[in-house]
Amino acid sequence: MKFTVRLTLLAALALVSVPSGAESGDRGMELATTGAGTGIVPCVACHGADGLGNSAAAFPSLAGLDQDYITRQLRLIRDGGRAVPVMAPGLSSLTDGDAEALGRYYASLTPPPAADAALSDEEAATGEALARVGDWPGRELPACLQCHGPDGGGVGEAFPALAGQHASYLAAQLTAWKEGARGTDPNDLMGTIARKLTETEIQAVSKWLAATPRRSER
Amino acid sequence: MSCPSLSSSLVYVIPLVITLGACSATDSVPAPESAEVSAGPSGSEASSTERVDFQAELPPAPPSEVGTFVPPPRDSLPDGPFGEAVRRGEAIFTDTPAHAGSFLGNQLSCVNCHLDAGRRADSAPMWAAWVSYPAYRKKNDRVNSMEERIQGCFTYSMNAGASPTGDAPEAADPLITDLSAYFFWLASAAPTGVSLPGRGYPRLAPPPQGWDIERGAQVYADRCAICHGDDGVGQVDSAGAPAFPALWGPQSFNWGAGMHRVNTSAGFIFANMPLGQARTLSEQQAWDVAAYINSQPRPADPRQTGTVEEADERFHQHDCRYGDAGPERQLGERG
Numbered sequence: 268m269k270f271t272v273r274l275t276l277l278a279a280l281a282l283v284s285v286p287s288g289a290e291s292g293d294r295g296m297e298l299a300t301t302g303a304g305t306g307i308v309p310c311v312a313c314h315g316a317d318g319l320g321n322s323a324a325a326f327p328s329l330a331g332l333d334q335d336y337i338t339r340q341l342r343l344i345r346d347g348g349r350a351v352p353v354m355a356p357g358l359s360s361l362t363d364g365d366a367e368a369l370g371r372y373y374a375s376l377t378p379p380p381a382a383d384a385a386l387s388d389e390e391a392a393t394g395e396a397l398a399r400v401g402d403w404p405g406r407e408l409p410a411c412l413q414c415h416g417p418d419g420g421g422v423g424e425a426f427p428a429l430a431g432q433h434a435s436y437l438a439a440q441l442t443a444w445k446e447g448a449r450g451t452d453p454n455d456l457m458g459t460i461a462r463k464l465t466e467t468e469i470q471a472v473s474k475w476l477a478a479t480p481r482r483s484e485r
Numbered sequence: 486m487s488c489p490s491l492s493s494s495l496v497y498v499i500p501l502v503i504t505l506g507a508c509s510a511t512d513s514v515p516a517p518e519s520a521e522v523s524a525g526p527s528g529s530e531a532s533s534t535e536r537v538d539f540q541a542e543l544p545p546a547p548p549s550e551v552g553t554f555v556p557p558p559r560d561s562l563p564d565g566p567f568g569e570a571v572r573r574g575e576a577i578f579t580d581t582p583a584h585a586g587s588f589l590g591n592q593l594s595c596v597n598c599h600l601d602a603g604r605r606a607d608s609a610p611m612w613a614a615w616v617s618y619p620a621y622r623k624k625n626d627r628v629n630s631m632e633e634r635i636q637g638c639f640t641y642s643m644n645a646g647a648s649p650t651g652d653a654p655e656a657a658d659p660l661i662t663d664l665s666a667y668f669f670w671l672a673s674a675a676p677t678g679v680s681l682p683g684r685g686y687p688r689l690a691p692p693p694q695g696w697d698i699e700r701g702a703q704v705y706a707d708r709c710a711i712c713h714g715d716d717g718v719g720q721v722d723s724a725g726a727p728a729f730p731a732l733w734g735p736q737s738f739n740w741g742a743g744m745h746r747v748n749t750s751a752g753f754i755f756a757n758m759p760l761g762q763a764r765t766l767s768e769q770q771a772w773d774v775a776a777y778i779n780s781q782p783r784p785a786d787p788r789q790t791g792t793v794e795e796a797d798e799r800f801h802q803h804d805c806r807y808g809d810a811g812p813e814r815q816l817g818e819r820g
Contacts, residue, residue: 331723333723400559400601400602401601403600403601403604403605404555404601404604404605407761407762407763408761409760409761413760414712414728414729414760415722416722416723416724416726416728417580417722417726417727417728418722418724418726420722420723420724421722421723422720422721422722422723422728422729423720425711425712426728428723453711454707454708454711454759454762456711456759456761456762459761459762460761481723481724
C-alpha cells in the first residue's frame with residue numbers, strides 16, 4: 268500500500284495541469300494540489316488530480332460531494348473522531364478555514380461518472396433492491412436512496428452522494444459502521460443499517476451504487 | 486379532563502366516537518383522546534354528533550391470531566396491460582411529483598406516509614385500505630368509494646388546490662385507475678371486508694403527561710431535523726428532486742389532511758419514524774413531537790369558506806391545533 272501511495276504521490280506532484288472548477292489562487296485548490304509546508308500532504312496524492320480517488324486503494328472520490336460534508340469529515344479525521352490513520356498526521360495543522368476551503372474546492376469539481384463495476388446478475392438484483400427498496404418486513408432496512416437522494420447524488424451535508432463512488436470505498440465504510448470503527452454518523456443512522464447487512468449484501472449494494480449514474484437534473 | 490396513568494404499551498381499540506370540544510387552545514393538553522370515524526364494514530355506528538371530516542383515517546384493526554397480511558412479492562408482477570397499470574400505479578405512488586405533478590400543490594409522494602410503497606403494516610398499508618372500501622359514512626350519509634378516498638389524499642395531503650390544475654384528478658382519471666390497480670394487486674388474496682391487522686396507523690394510548698410542544702421541539706431537533714430540516718421544510722437532493730418531505734410550511738399537507746391530527750401523527754411517528762429506527766421514540770416522545778409538528782403553519786383547510794373559527798367548529802372536532810394560536814398567527818389562517 269505504501270509503495271502504491273508513494274508512486275501516486277510522485278505522479279501527482281509531476282502534474283502541471285490544474286483542474287477546472289476553481290480560480291487560480293484558490294486556497295482549497297492550492298492545498299489540494301500542493302499541500303502546505305506545515306505538513307499537509309497534497310490531497311491529489313491519493314485522491315487524484317480530478318478528485319476521483321482510487322478504486323484499487325479504496326480512496327474515495329471527492330469530486331462533487333457536498334461542501335459541508337467534506338469539511339465536516341476533514342475536521343473529524345483531523346480531530347480523531349473518524350479514524351483514518353493514513354490521513355490524520357497530514358491534517359494535524361489543517362485549520363477550520365482550510366477545511367472549508369477544501370470543501371468548497373472539491374464540491375466544485377465534476378462528479379464521477381458511473382464506474383465500470385463487474386456485477387453478477389445476482390449482485391445487481393440484490394444491490395438494486397437494497398438501494399432502491401430496502402428490506403422492510405422483519406429487517407427494517409431503509410433503501411439507500413431514501414436518504415441519499417433518488418439518484419444517489421446526495422442530500423445536504425449529512426447524506427453524501429453514493430452514485431459513482433468507488434465500490435471498494437463504499438464496502439469498506441459499510442464494514443466500518445457494521446463493526447463500529449466508524450461512528451460519527453448523526454443518531455447512529457448508518458450504524459443501525461450497516462449492522463443488519465450481510466457481507467454479501469455489502470458487496471452487492473456497493474458495486475451497484477458504484478455502477479449507477481447520477482440522474483440528470485430535473 | 487382527568488389524566489389516568491396508562492400503560493405505555495401500544496393498544497388497539499375498537500373504534501369509538503367521542504364528542505370533543507373544539508381544538509385545544511393551549512400549548513399542552515392533558516391526555517387527549519382521539520375522535521375516529523367508523524369506516525369499513527366492521528366499523529361501529531357513528532354518533533349523530535359526528536362532524537364532517539373528509540379525510541378520516543381508517544381505525545386500526547383489533548389484534549388478531551391470523552398474523553400480518555403479506556402482499557405479493559415485487560417480482561411477481563404480472564405482464565400485459567394489467568401489469569403495466571400496476572407498474573404505473575406503483576410509480577405514481579412512489580414518485581408522485583414526477584408522475585402526477587399537475588395535481589400536486591406540494592412535492593409530497595404517497596409513499597411519504599405509506600412506507601415501503603404502501604406495503605408496510607402500521608403505515609396505512611394499501612392492501613388493508615383496498616379491502617375496506619366502499620364504506621358507508623354517516624357523516625356524509627352515503628357510501629364512499631376508494632376513488633373518492635384517493636381524491637381526498639390529493640385534495641388534502643397533496644394540497645391539490647394549489648396545483649397547476651387546481652384540483653384533485655377526476656375519479657375516472659387514468660391516474661386513479663392505475664393507483665387502484667396497484668392497490669388491488671397489493672391486496673391479492675386478502676379477504677375483502679375484513680379489518681386486517683396493521684391497517685391504518687396504530688392508536689397510541691393517551692400520553693400520561695398529555696402532550697407538550699416544548700418537549701416536542703426538543704425531540705424534533707434531536708431526531709427529526711437531520712432529515713426534515715430545522716425549519717421543517719424537508720430537503721431536496723443535489724439535482725433538486727424531493728428527498729425528505731416537508732412537515733409544515735407551504736409545501737406540506739394542508740389543514741384538512743389526516744396527518745394534521747396529533748393522534749394520527751403520533752401513531753405514524755411512533756410506528757415508523759425515524760426511518761429505520763421505528764419504535765425507538767417513546768410513545769410520549771411521539772405524542773410530543775406530533776404536537777410540535779402540527780402546531781406550525783401549513784396550507785389552509787380547503788373546506789374553510791368563512792372564518793377559521795367556523796371551520797374549526799365544523800371540521801375540527803378532534804385532537805388538533807387548528808384555530809389555536811401559532812408561532813406567527815392563528816393556526817389555519819390563510820397565508
